[in-house]
Amino acid sequence: MKLNTSRISVPGLWDEIQAHEGKQFLTKKGLPFTYTIKGGELFTDRRERSITRSTFEKAYNKLIQDQEGEDAPKKIAGPKTLNVYGAPYVWAVFVGIGIIEDTVYVQLKLEEGAEESEQ
Numbered sequence: 001m002k003l004n005t006s007r008i009s010v011p012g013l014w015d016e017i018q019a020h021e022g023k024q025f026l027t028k029k030g031l032p033f034t035y036t037i038k039g040g041e042l043f044t045d046r047r048e049r050s051i052t053r054s055t056f057e058k059a060y061n062k063l064i065q066d067q068e069g070e071d072a073p074k075k076i077a078g079p080k081t082l083n084v085y086g087a088p089y090v091w092a093v094f095v096g097i098g099i100i101e102d103t104v105y106v107q108l109k110l111e112e113g114a115e116e117s118e119q
Helices: 015-019 053-067 087-096 108-119
Strands: 035-038 041-044
Touching: 035 087, 041 053, 041 087, 053 087
Parallel strands: none
Antiparallel strands: 035 041
């Protein structure tokens, strides 16, 4: 897992998430979902409860603290170790918008399938 914080800052995170509303994502286990935004909450089509903007910001800050700097512990390796509410969805969104680069992630398969169907 590689963290890419160069393009998206914490203050711009929610705007980036909103820009991808309606796009299909896959959880690490390969479960497809889309989401809608209402105010400061993200609602997936797979769950009734929402994930708040502050949860995404908290998760992003955790990733930054865990992965950057010489003394970074580098213990976060997947959704479970992120340890926030809705972690599988938070992780999938972060991968989908380019914050997390996960080389064995199934999101790539989804995007490849979409490209083939457009041709």
